[in-house]
Amino acid sequence: MSTWKVQHLDKPLCTVSFIITKNETYNGCNNRMHQDIGTKWVTLTLENITVSDEGNYTCEVVNEGGTLTGTIILEVLAKPFALITLTGSRSAECRAVGGHPATTVWWNSALLNEVSDTTSIEKNKTSTVISTYTPVEDNETEATCTVHHPAFPSPLILTIKIPAAAGMKNMWWVLIPVVVIIVITVIILLLWQISGLRTFSANKRGNTSEPQENPTVIVEDVEPYASFTQKVNTIYNSTSELSEAKMKDLTTDYGIQKIRF
Template identity: 35%
Template sequence: MIPACSSVLLSLSCVPTSVFLLTTIPACYNSKLRMDLLQSVSFLLVLLYPGRVTSDSDVVRVRRGELTVLHCWADPGDTLLQVTWKLHLYNSSCVISYKIEENDTETSYSSCSTRMRSDNLSLSISDTDVTDEGTYTCIVINDKRTFSTDKSLQVLAPPSTFLRLTSDGSAECGATGGNPPAEISWIPHSHDINTTVLGEPDRTWSVISTFSSGTINETSVTCVVSHPTFVNPWTGDIRLRGYGLRLDNILRLIIIVIVTILIAGVLYVKLKQQEQKIPGEQINEES
């Protein structure tokens, strides 16, 4: 004979007043049936009424190679039933579910990296890489409501910098393997600067900036590289020895040409004067 149990009415605050759900369950508070039904109903509400589920958002920034720990919010007074992490990465997605049944827990992983582990309300990622960037949605299901938390994970990777001269004498400054892309500027500023940003297969960025030496009146320039992982901007100085004519050399050449023309003109005039003077002297001597 099945014992008679009183019925309970589950009220879900995340559903608007015009939409209600009556679920009659035997009041056996620790039964697996009640827990499974609560979890199923909560998941349906997340899908049907995403705007009514209480939510929170945050941005988490970590360095590449560090341990990342993401936390969900939950009221300590509520009975925790299930925690689910939904990961939306650059070109993949996966789900981690942490289910609590009476005195037992069960964790399931679906297409997630082996570096990821779920423990109660937290998700840990060992040796965090740039490919782990994305949106991490945590859905907490308890006996009263469903709570959703969005975490945007940004992985910072410090770039490697260099400064060198190219074959034509221009200055080339670069920041490779960084995330996000580095910013490169020059001192002094010039309009003849070419900067290229390249995405690498490992989702890092390479920034290459070339300063042409043929259009400025400078013997040296300074490259400045800025990045969120740098306490202070990286700077490097380099002397220009380009094969092109710089402004100071052009001015010297113009002055030399003008002086040469003037000297040649003076010599030409004097020579003409001497040629005109010699015939007159010969006539006087004959007379």
């Protein structure tokens, strides 16, 4: 006699058995299960397997020599369908639908307060994970989510563009006129500087002239004799009173001659 004892994760124990001596089969689980008996082996086959078939499967074989028991754990992988979309003005949503076990989703360069996750269980026991990313920084224009699942040979990477924030758009309208004004101002200053250099060069060439060979020096006509005589008279009057006769004697004795300047 061979018996399969099936313990599903969310159902009570059921059995599928076959009595060789009587050639009788009993199936207390479902019609998608049936066992095949060979001379040296017993096989349980499951058709159209679903997530609900997960559980512990124990094979028990009994004969005249005794009882042989073996257990195997059945895990079912359901490959999810993943996509990324925009929701709201600046929110990106990464959705993994129909995965089993539940899919793991994370965002590149995201903070904890920028991500919110929800997981729901479908009727077929698969899971749908929805992860929403709302960037805090206004300058972020791209979002990338990575989906991990055992059914994927490698993580799935999805990227989407995020519209610029309203503040950033308004800032461009302010920055563009400012940049234009600065450029025009720089051009005007450069043109003014170039024009000033040309004017300076032209004036320099126009003022060039040969120096005069014999410049005329104007010397004011003064009367040094009068000044000298006045000075002498001042000294003369302040020192002593000399008579004209004595002055003549001095002139005669010492050979002093009057000099006119």
